[in-house]
Amino acid sequence: MSRPIRKEKPEPKLISRPIPLEDVELIEKVRNGDTDAFGGLIKKYQDRLFNAIWRFCGSADDAQDIVQEAFLKSYQGLAGFRLEAGFYTWIFRIAMNLALSHRRRERQNPSVSLTSQSLELSQGARLLSDRRSNGESDDAKERGGSGMQPRLVAALNELDDQHRAVVVLRDIESFDYQEIGEILEIPVGTVKSRLHRARMALRMAITPWLAAEKR
Amino acid sequence: MDRDETSELLSAYLDGELSEKDRAVVERLLAEDASARQLCAELQQTSQAMSALPQRAAPASIMEAFQRGAEREMLLDGPVDSERREPRRILRFGRLLSLAAVIGFLAVTSVWFLQDLIVPAPGEKNSAIQPMRSERVASAPRANDSSNRAASGLRSVKRKRALPTPQKDAGVSTKGERLASAAKRTPDRARFAGKAESKSDLDSMASSESKLQEPIIRDRLLALASADQKLDAGLAFDSLLGHSFDNEPIRLQLVAKKSTGHTVISRQIESRFRVQKIADLAEAKPIRRRDAAQGFFYEGKKGVNFSADHEKQILVRIPARKLGQFIDAIPLDEFDAGDVKLKHGPMVFRGTSAVTYALRRLGDKEGEAPMAPLTGHDSKNLQDRNADRGGHTADDSRTVDGQNDGTGMIAGLLDVIGMTSRMLESQVPSKEAPKEAEQVLADTESQAGGVTRKDAGPRVTSNAPMSVEPSTTPGTKVPAAKLSPALAQSDDSPIRESSDSVQSLGKVDASAKESKQAQRADPTLTLVERRQREVEERVFKRSSAKTVDQDMRMESVIADKRPVPGNTRIGLAEEASNDYITLVICVAMPPTEDTRDSSKPSTKPASPGDPPVKPISGQDTAKKFQ
Numbered sequence: 001m002s003r004p005i006r007k008e009k010p011e012p013k014l015i016s017r018p019i020p021l022e023d024v025e026l027i028e029k030v031r032n033g034d035t036d037a038f039g040g041l042i043k044k045y046q047d048r049l050f051n052a053i054w055r056f057c058g059s060a061d062d063a064q065d066i067v068q069e070a071f072l073k074s075y076q077g078l079a080g081f082r083l084e085a086g087f088y089t090w091i092f093r094i095a096m097n098l099a100l101s102h103r104r105r106e107r108q109n110p111s112v113s114l115t116s117q118s119l120e121l122s123q124g125a126r127l128l129s130d131r132r133s134n135g136e137s138d139d140a141k142e143r144g145g146s147g148m149q150p151r152l153v154a155a156l157n158e159l160d161d162q163h164r165a166v167v168v169l170r171d172i173e174s175f176d177y178q179e180i181g182e183i184l185e186i187p188v189g190t191v192k193s194r195l196h197r198a199r200m201a202l203r204m205a206i207t208p209w210l211a212a213e214k215r
Numbered sequence: 216m217d218r219d220e221t222s223e224l225l226s227a228y229l230d231g232e233l234s235e236k237d238r239a240v241v242e243r244l245l246a247e248d249a250s251a252r253q254l255c256a257e258l259q260q261t262s263q264a265m266s267a268l269p270q271r272a273a274p275a276s277i278m279e280a281f282q283r284g285a286e287r288e289m290l291l292d293g294p295v296d297s298e299r300r301e302p303r304r305i306l307r308f309g310r311l312l313s314l315a316a317v318i319g320f321l322a323v324t325s326v327w328f329l330q331d332l333i334v335p336a337p338g339e340k341n342s343a344i345q346p347m348r349s350e351r352v353a354s355a356p357r358a359n360d361s362s363n364r365a366a367s368g369l370r371s372v373k374r375k376r377a378l379p380t381p382q383k384d385a386g387v388s389t390k391g392e393r394l395a396s397a398a399k400r401t402p403d404r405a406r407f408a409g410k411a412e413s414k415s416d417l418d419s420m421a422s423s424e425s426k427l428q429e430p431i432i433r434d435r436l437l438a439l440a441s442a443d444q445k446l447d448a449g450l451a452f453d454s455l456l457g458h459s460f461d462n463e464p465i466r467l468q469l470v471a472k473k474s475t476g477h478t479v480i481s482r483q484i485e486s487r488f489r490v491q492k493i494a495d496l497a498e499a500k501p502i503r504r505r506d507a508a509q510g511f512f513y514e515g516k517k518g519v520n521f522s523a524d525h526e527k528q529i530l531v532r533i534p535a536r537k538l539g540q541f542i543d544a545i546p547l548d549e550f551d552a553g554d555v556k557l558k559h560g561p562m563v564f565r566g567t568s569a570v571t572y573a574l575r576r577l578g579d580k581e582g583e584a585p586m587a588p589l590t591g592h593d594s595k596n597l598q599d600r601n602a603d604r605g606g607h608t609a610d611d612s613r614t615v616d617g618q619n620d621g622t623g624m625i626a627g628l629l630d631v632i633g634m635t636s637r638m639l640e641s642q643v644p645s646k647e648a649p650k651e652a653e654q655v656l657a658d659t660e661s662q663a664g665g666v667t668r669k670d671a672g673p674r675v676t677s678n679a680p681m682s683v684e685p686s687t688t689p690g691t692k693v694p695a696a697k698l699s700p701a702l703a704q705s706d707d708s709p710i711r712e713s714s715d716s717v718q719s720l721g722k723v724d725a726s727a728k729e730s731k732q733a734q735r736a737d738p739t740l741t742l743v744e745r746r747q748r749e750v751e752e753r754v755f756k757r758s759s760a761k762t763v764d765q766d767m768r769m770e771s772v773i774a775d776k777r778p779v780p781g782n783t784r785i786g787l788a789e790e791a792s793n794d795y796i797t798l799v800i801c802v803a804m805p806p807t808e809d810t811r812d813s814s815k816p817s818t819k820p821a822s823p824g825d826p827p828v829k830p831i832s833g834q835d836t837a838k839k840f841q
Contacts (some may be wrong), residue, residue, distance in 0.1 A: 035285060042278055050273035060271065067273065068280040075285060152264055170230065171265035177232045188232075196226040196258075203261045210257050 001100045030078055038075050045088050046071070048173075049095055056099050056168045058157040065136035066102060092173070093183045096165065103161050148209035155205030163198035169193055225255045229262065262709035467570065468801045469547075470554035483544045526667035529800040538796055542574045545800075 023044075029037035030073060046067060051071075054063035074081075074091045089122075156164060164183075169180045177191045203210070221244045227233050228241045244251050471477060500704050533541055547555055547567050557564040564573045 038281075038285075039278060042281060046273040046277050050277070051270045054266065054271060059276075064277060068284070071277065071281045072288075075281070076288065105506050108374050108495045148264060149268060152261075153268065156265075159783070167265065170835045172268070174266075177227070177230070188544055192232070193223060195230075196223050199226050199258050199261050202255050202265070206264065207257070208260065210260050 007053055027078065027087065030075070038071075039080075041087065042071055045091065048088070049092060052092070052168055052173050053095050053099050055156065056096070056164060057102065058153075062099075063181060066095055066098045070098055073098075076115055089175075089179060089183065089208050096169075096183055100161060100165070105150065148206050151209070152202060152206050159201060161192050163201070166191055166194045167198040167202070222251065222254065225251070225258055226262075229255065229259050279762075465574075465796065466558040466799045466801055467545075468554075468556040468558060468803070469550045469804045471550065471805055473805065477529065477800075478805075479546055479549060480529060480800060480802065483546060527802045527804070529802070531798045532802065533796060534799070535796050538798075539575050540799075542571055547571065 008098050023041065025042045026037045030041075049070065050063055050067045053066050054060050057063050057066065058171075070091055073094050081087070154169070159167070165184055166180060169175045169183060170177075175183065177195075180186075180191045181188045186194075220242055224233060224237055224241050228238060233241065245255060469480075531541070547570070550567075551566040553565070555565070555567045555570050557570040564570050
């Protein structure tokens with residue numbers, strides 16, 4: 001029997017909504033050497049991108065680092081950017097990949113925050129415990145409060161990266177299934193199943209509030 | 216489709232992502248099953264609740280960080296080239312890959328040259344080779360980027376299976392046909408095929424083409440070298456104009472009064488900061504999160520990363536915005552103000568007030584923090600020193616009005632003294648600089664005859680960029696024509712002024728003009744030679760071999776440019792976030808009784824013809840400055 005021919009996985013094309021003319025003009029300016037024009041793109045998309053990555057990572061500090069790096073990478077790779085795809089979809093993909101990589105590294109190399117005032121000295125790897133200071137950051141306050149939204153956020157953070165990414169891309173960023181599949185490089189069918197399971201898990205977390213609203 | 220499978224389609228149904236067929240199935244289920252309707256409603260509420268989560272605006276620092284990163288990228292790689300077709304990427308191991316690409320390109324180029332010594336006759340077909348050759352010609356990079364060339368060369372090397380073997384001539388071939396065949400062999404030669412008249416022409420053209428790439432390679436290596444490496448290599452100081460000091464550590468050099476001097480600092484760090492205290496830098500892991508555990512501090516060990524007998528090194532890596540808080544924790548008042556020194560690249564700050572000010576400016580992102588007023592202790596020290604020297608006080612209390620145009624620490628340090636990187640590039644001398652330059656020249660000369668502080672701390676070698684002198688091979692004179700226009704000017708050089716005025720903070724010398732005239736009396740001496748003489752004089756002043764050895768070892772510490780172990784990881788982390796500053800606190804231990812007694816200077820002159828060296832003592836030094 002002959003071996004099946006292994007086909008190379010084609011690079012997914014980002015088919016997105018029509019790219020705004022303003023973005024096209026800014027991109028062309030940057031390509032022609034006007035660095036400041038890229039600032040216009042940053043101002044336009046940084047809030048939206050930051051918010052999405054923040055919801056995905058669960059940490060504003062991490063989101064800031066990731067967004068910064070995403071903009072820098074997109075600036076460096078702008079020469080190879082094809083205008084068929086939307087700029088925001090393209091940079092969102094960069095940011096999401098960075099966020100996923102960051103989450104993987106976090107699991108391997110837990111870190112200690114310097115924002116905490118409490119002193120704790122230990123030796124070697126014991127210092128590197130992944131302990132977030134509760135009640136001292138906005139993220140912690142949001143998670144620790146009462147109400148549906150804090151509970152929803154906590155439930156969102158409890159999802160694994162794959163399911164969390166899908167629900168953030170759909171319910172917060174309003175990407176359609178095809179765009180989500182292209183950003184995360186997964187089939188549309190996988191997007192459907194993951195999104196449904198993610199919503200089911202979130203629904204379980206906020207069921208008491210859903211019942212109250214029903215009444 | 217069963218009920219469970221249909222339920223899984225509810226989310227897609229809510230999002231309008233179902234086909235006509237599947238939508239009909241779901242609608243039938245919803246019409247028949249109340250629980251399915253309830254589930255669908257709850258899923259919709261959940262989705263709406265997610266959409267209604269509060270949003271947060273992006274912090275303003277994102278734009279600032281991007282600008283810093285873009286400027287740094289431009290300093291290293293040049294501006295964004297619209298003609299480039301390949302996207303530029305920051306590789307995590309960019310430096311290693313660049314070097315590997317350069318080496319690969321050189322290897323490929325040499326293989327091609329050797330290969331062309333044997334030119335097969337045209338018309339000979341080698342199906343295994345020709346497609347690859349044509350492929351190489353077709354894939355010849357158009358950009359002048361050496362990394363692109365090296366990358367394409369590497370790809371060609373990978374595709375190549377075997378060197379072409381010469382085959383017997385099938386027939387008589389003309390000279391032109393042979394040249395055309397040779398031209399096809401390499402992409403470089405393909406360009407010259409129409410111009411060359413002989414094979415030797417081809418060879419010379421290709422050789423010159425490779426020589427043209429050498430500056431590209433050299434520039435690339437220059438971008439990777441540290442400031443000290445550049446100066447040690449003999450490059451002129453103007454090569455540092457575009458240098459980025461972001462990833463180079465800052466050295467805070469102190470001389471302890473007691474043997475437990477470094478312990479005081481260690482305890483202060485531990486008590487004020489929640490940091491990791493690691494036993495080995497190998498434990499330091501790259502952290503990409505802001506405010507994360509990069510604030511470790513590591514106590515160096517003799518024989519591991521430095522060889523000094525009586526120096527303790529503490530390495531701290533902290534967020535820039537915490538630098539001010541960190542400075543407050545360091546008990547600089549417990550050290551003699553004259554022994555406190557901050558060194559970063561070619562910039563040197565002396566004195567507690569100057570060092571504190573420089574550190575605060577480095578830690579202040581806005582760059583607008585006014586200088587902290589001198590404390591009573593600092594003022595007293597300054598006045599006492601001035602009284603001894605009998606001169607006026609340098610203007611330590613001036614605020615900096617200069618713009619912080621450049622990125623990185625060097626720009627911040629220049630900002631401290633009121634100069635900007637643009638002023639450096641435009642080579643515009645500062646108005647106040649000549650006066651300070653004279654003071655520093657006099658200060659340098661006065662130090663040639665004695666020491667101004669306790670001789671227990673590390674000394675600066677001729678290799679160290681203590682003053683802004685072009686580092687050349689010792690003994691050689693640097694013609695003014697070879698220097699940059701800025702350096703060619705003797706006293707009005709802004710580059711020299713920048714460093715000299717830094718060193719002159721707190722320094723006073725009423726006899727500056729006299730010293731300068733004495734210096735000019737011997738115009739044959741270059742700046743490097745004068746610095747060498749200073750070092751030699753200090754060495755000859757030591758009578759005991761042990762002290763000399765200590766001194767040489769201390770000098771080797773300063774001259775030792777080996778990176779701190781684990782620095783690669785630190786560098787990686789710093790690439791992720793430029794908000795961190797690496798500070799190496801070098802605490803020199805006080806001399807023991809034995810070394811103190813044997814440290815009497817000798818009056819032996821350094822070299823024939825030189826005036827005899829006067830004995831060194833603190834009182835003599837004080838009198839000298841009166």
